[in-house]
Amino acid sequence: MDLFSELNNPNKNYLPKDGIVNYYGSIIPNEEANVYLKKFLENIQWVNDTLYIAGKHIITDRKIAWYGDRPFELNYSSTKKIGHPWINELLELKVKIEDITNETFNACLLNLYHTGEEGVGWHSDSEKGAVASLTFGATRKFVFKHKKTKEKVEFNLRGGDLLVMRGSTQIHWVHRLPPTKKVKEPRINLTFRTINL
Numbered sequence: 001m002d003l004f005s006e007l008n009n010p011n012k013n014y015l016p017k018d019g020i021v022n023y024y025g026s027i028i029p030n031e032e033a034n035v036y037l038k039k040f041l042e043n044i045q046w047v048n049d050t051l052y053i054a055g056k057h058i059i060t061d062r063k064i065a066w067y068g069d070r071p072f073e074l075n076y077s078s079t080k081k082i083g084h085p086w087i088n089e090l091l092e093l094k095v096k097i098e099d100i101t102n103e104t105f106n107a108c109l110l111n112l113y114h115t116g117e118e119g120v121g122w123h124s125d126s127e128k129g130a131v132a133s134l135t136f137g138a139t140r141k142f143v144f145k146h147k148k149t150k151e152k153v154e155f156n157l158r159g160g161d162l163l164v165m166r167g168s169t170q171i172h173w174v175h176r177l178p179p180t181k182k183v184k185e186p187r188i189n190l191t192f193r194t195i196n197l
């Protein structure tokens with residue numbers, strides 16, 4: 001976010017009320033982050049996401065993949081999704097993030113936005129407990145909006161940045177990744193979560 005983002009205080013709550021968002025800044029050096037980005041572009045089992053909106057199935061350009069402690073099936077945005085067992089790189093990052101955040105996770109949702117023209121619309125995550133978001137690739141805007149007051153809180157998430165949503169954030173706030181024509185490069189986002197496996 002700025003030159004001194006390494007010095008971000010991870011205890012600061014960026015939401016004015018009704019939830020907790022902690023921003024840790026960069027937790028992975030650029031070079032290392034780019035190695036992960038390349039690895040994930042090539043080795044993750046990406047599939048198109050299908051959303052069920054207003055009675056219609058919509059196939060997104062954005063791709064997703066689920067990984068976790070063991071192979072699993074889950075209903076996510078009303079279509080069945082397959083969860084794959086951890087690959088080494090994801091397990092490595094899970095342990096690192098558990099260390100940094102003092103939380104535990106058993107699954108990860110990966111999102112691949114091929115260019116800035118792909119994003120994700122307003123929603124809350126359905127998992128109880130903390131959701132840790134780790135970004136690779138292009139810098140993109142990530143926005144929270146309070147469900148009642150419509151107050152907004154914005155972040156510019158860069159490759160290597162970690163942000164954690166805690167407490168009642170998902171109950172009172174929605175979030176989105178707005179599309180932008182300015183960004184041509186891909187972005188991969190990992191959200192570590194606790195789901196019923």
Ligand SMILES: O=C(O)CCC(=O)C(=O)O
Pocket residue numbers: 109111120125133142175177189191
């Ligand atoms: O790509 C992001 O930064 C957010 C993705 C997201 O909100 C989600 O997968 O639930």
Ligand SMILES: [Fe+2]
Pocket residue numbers: 123124125175
């Ligand atoms: Fe989300």
